Amino acid sequence: MSHQSPDAIGPDGAGYLPGLALDAVIFGFHENQLRILLLEYRNTGLFALPGGFIREHEDLNAAARRMLAERTGLSDIYLEQFYVFGDQARYDPEPMRSIMRANGLTPTDNHWLLRRFVSVGYYALVDFTKAVPRPDALSDSCDWYDLNRLPALMQDHQAIVQKALETLRINLDRKLVEWAASLLPDTFTMAELQSLYETILNEKLHRSGFQRKMLSLGVLERIDKKYTGGAHKAPYVYRFVAG
Amino acid sequence: MSHQSPDAIGPDGAGYLPGLALDAVIFGFHENQLRILLLEYRNTGLFALPGGFIREHEDLNAAARRMLAERTGLSDIYLEQFYVFGDQARYDPEPMRSIMRANGLTPTDNHWLLRRFVSVGYYALVDFTKAVPRPDALSDSCDWYDLNRLPALMQDHQAIVQKALETLRINLDRKLVEWAASLLPDTFTMAELQSLYETILNEKLHRSGFQRKMLSLGVLERIDKKYTGGAHKAPYVYRFVAG
DNA sequence: ACAAAAGTGTTAAACATACACCCATGA
DNA sequence: TCATGGGTGTATGTTTAACACTTTTGT
Incomplete structure (x- = not known):
């Protein structure tokens, strides 16, 4: 579990459902890499x-949407539940205690935030170029981290990221269009789309086969050419058309 | 949400996580039909x-496993989370109030069971021939109902069943072997396996193509012939082999 | 012999894969 | 004019689908 605006929450957690939290793996795609948003807690290195x-x-x-909007500034986010993390052993109160202390709070032993939480895992897909990451009340920073170079994460958050990635891989073919439309800017090249695929699946795909497959779906509209200044043929730029 | 052994739970729900429940769609397969287990509450028709x-x-x-074992007598059940039902509007205290009254209880207005619950949905697949359905403390009966002829269900339980079925359909190809092994008896005919497929997908499949596809998976072992007394060729009986 | 259901064979179509080729672009 | 990346064409192999044919069983 994690936290938002904890100033507004007393030590008893009044106004909020007890024992239940949500954690979000917020994916963005930039420079041919999948990235996720992470918070860094003040003075703790966590x-x-x-x-x-x-x-x-x-x-x-709705709570997930609200939280997503607070962290990214975006309101129309693609998001979905993927798993509930409910092991009794997953919650270790120590990290939260340090975080609270680093924020000048002196938590009692049975403080609300230190009890056991069951957490609903969400994944969200956002347009990297549009999101404006914002830290929450307990954290210094909220920033993008390359999936392949994540820092050590609190509690079982590493496992949550892993499970989210697995879910992406399993459902990529089925959700293709929605996802690509969420992760990519409005227009993109075929190479960018392929790179997104390859990053999620973690395997190389054949260029020509990929192009054919994508075009055969009938959801891509070719806009115009993109002159990159590179010494090669200019690629077409595509956009998704409403199905 | 639902309930088990509520006698052991006081009006404050002490000993249990507050506000969190789980509901299970327990599938069995019998006479070429998918069935699920439903409870009927005493004197209420619910x-x-x-x-x-x-x-x-x-x-x-583990809580899901415990509950599954209580309802079916089986301990090695295939089960998986599929969705968390967390709409604020989903909980209507009235049905639960009638159930409690029908059981001779006089619930206070803020009785634990009458508050809002978020419920984790599980689906479970059991061997119909091995399960022994047992009602819980508040219900008269626990029995199998044909998916196509369900009685009216409490709250949003109809939607939960629907979502579970969708999940089955989406994942059938991927989970094929595990699922069929869970739902069917130890040995079965190809026609039975096909019928299971057709029931879950709700569409007819081509007999010969199905046979080929199943055999090509290399997980079926042909045992011997099954003489049904029918005036036709006796079908082979198959068993799953450990992959 | 016949009907009914099970198993196998045959063919064609659809799809995927790999590679080759041509095109446009800027150095 | 060359190297590079992009788009398309072609040949090959694999999977799917549809249908026909044969086998086995009890009446």
């Missing part, structure tokens, strides 16, 4: 996934 | 999915 709690009269998915 | 709560020091998935 990294964590953005997370939040559910208000007493708020839908679970 | 039908519901089997459900339960999580003990304070229990893993979420």
Whole structure:
């Protein structure tokens, strides 16, 4: 589990559903790399996934949307639940205690944030160029990290990222269009789209086969050419068309 | 959400995680039909999915296993989370109030069971011939109902069943072997296996293509012939071999 | 012998894969 | 004019689908 605006939450967690949290793996795609948003907690060197709690009269998915908007400034985000992390052993109160101390709080032993949490895992796909990462009240920074070079993460957050990635891989073919439309800018080249695929699947694909397959889906519209200044043929730029 | 052994749970729900429940869609396959287990509540005519709560020091998935074992008598069940139902509007305290009254309980307005619950949906696949359905403390019966002829269900349980079925359809190809091994008896005919497929996908498949595809997976072992007394060639009986 | 269901064979179409080729571009 | 990356064409192999044919069984 993680946290947002904890100033607004008393030591008893009033106003929020007890024992339930959500953690989000927020994916962006930039320079042919998948990246995720991580928070760094003040004076602790601890990294964590953005997370939040559910208000007493708020839908679970709405809470996820609210939290996503707070971290990225975006309101129309593609997001989906992928797993509930509910092992009793997953929660170790120590990291949270240090975080709170580093924020000048002196938590009692049965402080709300130090109890066991079950956490609903969400993955979100955002347009890297549009998101404006914002730290939460307990953290110094909220920034993009290359999936292949993640810092050590709090608790079981590493496992949560792993599971989110697995989910992406399993469902890529089925969700292709929605996902690519969420992760890429409005227009993109075929090479960029292929690179997104390859990054998620972690395998090289054949260039010509990929092109054919994508075009055969009938969801791409060719706009014009993109002159990159490179000494080679200018690639076409594509856009998704409403199905 | 639902309930188990509520006698052991006081009006404050002590010993259990608050606000969190689990509901299970327990699938069995019999006479070429998919069936699920439903509870019927005493004197109320209300039908519901089997459900339960999580003990304070229990893993979420372990709680699901415990509940599954209580309802079916089986301990080695294939089960998986598929969605968290967390809409604020989903919980209507009225049905639960009637159920409690029908059981001679006089719930206070803020009784634990009458508050909002977020519920983790599990689907489970069991061998129909081995399961021994057992009602829980609040219900009269726990029985199999044909998926195509379900009675009206409490709350959003109809939607939960729908979502579970969707999940089955989406993942059938990928999970094929595990699932068929869980749902079918130890030995079965190719026609039975095909019928299971057709029931889950809700579409007819070509007989010969299906046979070829299944055999090409290399996980079926042909045992011997099954003489049904029918005036036709006796089908072979198959068994899954450990991959 | 016949009907009914099971198993196998045959063919054609669809799809994927690999490679080759041509094109445009800037150095 | 060359190297580079992009787009398309072609040959090959694999998978899927549809249908026909044969086999086995009880009546």
